Amino acid sequence: xxxxxxxxxxxxxxxxxxxxxxxxxxxxxxxxxxxxxxxxxxxxxxxxxxxxxxxxxxxxxxxxxxxxxxxxxxxxxxxxxxxxxxxxxxxxxxxxxxxxxxxxxxxxxxxxxxxxxxxxxxxxxxxxxxxxxxxxxxxxxxxxxxxxxxxxxxxxxxxxxxxxxxxxxxxxxxxxxxxxxxxxxxxxxxxxxxxxxxxxxxxxxxxxxxxxxxxxxxxxxxxxxxxx
Amino acid sequence: xxxxxxxxxxxxxxxxxxxxxxxxxxxxxxxxxxxxxxxxxxxxxxxxxxxxxxxxxxxxxxxxxxxxxxxxxxxxxxxxxxxxxxxxxxxxxxxxxxxxxxxxxxxxxxxxxxxxxxxxxxxxxxxx
Numbered sequence: 001x002x003x004x005x006x007x008x009x010x011x012x013x014x015x016x017x018x019x020x021x022x023x024x025x026x027x028x029x030x031x032x033x034x035x036x037x038x039x040x041x042x043x044x045x046x047x048x049x050x051x052x053x054x055x056x057x058x059x060x061x062x063x064x065x066x067x068x069x070x071x072x073x074x075x076x077x078x079x080x081x082x083x084x085x086x087x088x089x090x091x092x093x094x095x096x097x098x099x100x101x102x103x104x105x106x107x108x109x110x111x112x113x114x115x116x117x118x119x120x121x122x123x124x125x126x127x128x129x130x131x132x133x134x135x136x137x138x139x140x141x142x143x144x145x146x147x148x149x150x151x152x153x154x155x156x157x158x159x160x161x162x163x164x165x166x167x168x169x170x171x172x173x174x175x176x177x178x179x180x181x182x183x184x185x186x187x188x189x190x191x192x193x194x195x196x197x198x199x200x201x202x203x204x205x206x207x208x209x210x211x212x213x214x215x216x217x218x219x220x221x222x223x224x225x226x227x228x
Numbered sequence: 229x230x231x232x233x234x235x236x237x238x239x240x241x242x243x244x245x246x247x248x249x250x251x252x253x254x255x256x257x258x259x260x261x262x263x264x265x266x267x268x269x270x271x272x273x274x275x276x277x278x279x280x281x282x283x284x285x286x287x288x289x290x291x292x293x294x295x296x297x298x299x300x301x302x303x304x305x306x307x308x309x310x311x312x313x314x315x316x317x318x319x320x321x322x323x324x325x326x327x328x329x330x331x332x333x334x335x336x337x338x339x340x341x342x343x344x345x346x347x348x349x350x351x352x353x354x355x356x
Contacts, residue, residue, distance in 0.1 A: 093305065
């Protein structure tokens with residue numbers, strides 16, 4: 001499955017590379033949108049959204065959290081994708097953003113997952129739940145607003161095992177605040193799991209000389225997932 | 229006994245939420261390793277596994293009775309290590325090094341590496 005994703009990502013990126021349209025456009029030109037393309041790395045590795053506890057969880061979610069052992073139950077121990085929003089918030093590997101009028105694509109080195117943000121369309125109906133969900137985006141001034149639904153319930157919000165359901169809804173406001181800085185503000189809601197929306201912020205720094213490298217998690221993974 | 233091998237740093241410099249991108253741990257980093265402590269072990273490299281999702285250094289460490297303890301030193305992913313200056317031939321069997329990093333919470337002879345110190349005093353960090 002992972003290999004198919006990688007091949008798919010490579011194909012799409014190759015297609016974009018040979019297309020005459022620009023990845024992004026200069027914000028100084030009228031009618032253009034900001035260029036957020038490039039390789040970006042989180043400024044601070046923040047593995048936990050609530051390091052002191054206190055996540056606004058529904059009772060069942062609180063019980064599930066307490067019953068979870070992060071040493072053995074993290075899906076990532078089996079090299080499964082962190083999914084959205086976790087890989088955007090709390091994974092210390094770079095991502096490359098490819099920008100296109102119809103799509104914004106994000107390839108994350110740590111998970112080899114292709115995230116597609118579809119510009120100019122609404123969410124599809126009858127979505128099959130997935131790790132990255134279905135993301136649609138639009139520009140509001142200098143901010144890319146990304147709305148994502150259609151998640152499976154197999155991922156955590158962070159490294160601390162905060163659960164969610166398939167009702168998870170993530171809204172991101174992504175803005176390039178200066179040449180070297182990208183800011184992503186998250187509003188994470190799941191009425192089935194949380195008593196109120198969770199907000200988070202991640203800052204990324206541009207790595208102009210970096211390229212995304214191969215990462216085959218299954219190569220020599222010594223961790224055990226759920227004692228299997 | 230094992231604790232006698234460990235040289236504890238004067239200060240614990242790792243803070244859970246302000247790690248920066250100083251360590252490129254991936255799987256279970258917060259769960260498995262005590263990020264509030266930094267320890268060092270000195271020994272002889274037996275194997276250097278240059279693999280994803282983590283590289284590993286296997287180290288023979290003599291305790292005070294002369295017995296050899298087998299240590300496993302976990303590093304980050306290869307791409308991030310390469311960006312920090314590591315190469316697949318950075319270490320070879322027989323190299324004498326000191327490994328400094330976060331100890332395992334369960335007390336097993338495992339570290340998550342912050343940096344190594346070669347016999348000549350040269351240092352190489354696992355971070356950028």
